[in-house]
Amino acid sequence: MRSFLSTVLTLSALGLSTAAMGSVQLMGTRIIYPAEAQSVPLRFISKDDYPSIMQLSVSTSETEATPANAAPFVVTPPIFRMEPHKDMMIARLSQVAGASLAQDRESVFYLSFNQIPAEKKAAAANNQLAFTFKTTVKLFYRPQALSKQNDQHLSQLTVDKQKLGQGLIHINNPTPYYVTINAIDVHNGQPIIKDKLPMLAPFSTQSYPLGKVKAPAANGSITLNIINDLGGITKQKINL
Structure with a gap:
């Protein structure tokens, strides 16, 4: 057999x-x-x-x-x-x-x-x-009440600056859409954060550990690489 x-x-x-x-x-x-x-x-x-x-x-x-x-x-x-x-x-x-x-x-x-x-x-x-x-x-x-995603909602994402000192990038999503983050660039010459980033649910906050990456300056910015409806990447800059 x-x-x-x-x-x-x-x-x-x-x-x-x-x-x-x-x-x-x-x-x-x-x-x-x-x-x-x-x-x-x-x-x-x-x-x-x-x-x-x-x-x-x-x-x-x-x-x-x-x-x-x-x-x-x-x-x-x-x-x-x-x-x-x-x-x-x-x-x-x-x-x-x-x-x-x-x-x-x-x-x-x-x-x-x-x-x-x-x-x-x-x-x-x-x-x-x-x-x-x-x-x-x-x-x-x-849902039908939500318009076709056009990435305009991404401008509503914010970062809690107080969490940066704790080794975290704390992102708030006040929109009804899921946000899938592919990578985070902290704009200070450090490596881009892109390992197993959890999805950001609607009307929620999510913490992303900085790991060995140095926190961005308090008056700096970060850029999120976000996967859009078509599977491509949309870059969203957030000023701190």
């Missing part, structure tokens, strides 16, 4: 024009779901010479979808075959009927997709590893 091992590799791809760990890519590094939309199409592109099985799920966390962290969204179909060298808009994301979500701010969920390459007979016979690639992207539900 042959044995066949499977190894799962995980990546949250948020800074690229396409989101992928495997060779099947989702167009876009994030999904914006307008409240008024009946559904949102999901477009995949394969660069492989072989087909793959795609498994999709949505959850409230970056972990595997379970009944405990199920999100009020469904993907149809949740499993499909991705043909080699194809550009396919085969799946659609839709909101569960009757779901109750906040209407005064964005909500965030996570779409995960597993790429399971077709098993090659030679590899299976030799008990070689088959890699199942998992990619996770953020899904933002945007």
Whole structure:
């Protein structure tokens, strides 16, 4: 009886024009779901010479979808075959009927997709590893009352100068939008801070440790590299 091992590799791809760990890519590094939309199409592109099985799920966390962290969204179909060298808009994301979500701010969920390459007979016979690639992207539900994000809200972000002496950059977000910070430049010749920066939720504050980076001058400024709706970078300068 042959044995066949499977190894799962995980990546949250948020800074690229396409989101992928495997060779099947989702167009876009994030999904914006307008409240008024009946559904949102999901477009995949394969660069492989072989087909793959795609498994999709949505959850409230970056972990595997379970009944405990199920999100009020469904993907149809949740499993499909991705043909080699194809550009396919085969799946659609839709909101569960009757779901109750906040209407005064964005909500965030996570779409995960597993790429399971077709098993090659030679590899299976030799008990070689088959890699199942998992990619996770953020899904933002945007209420109808919120206009399409145009980055103007970023000018409302502020920094608590009193926290700078504590080795922290304390950023306040008074807007109804999530802010995903890719990097922080403190403008004093120090390295740019860009390691595992937590997302800044709507109407909240978030502290970002300076680590070994020297705090910016009290009358200086910082620049945030923020990931926008299109997956690109918007630079926002904040004067202290």
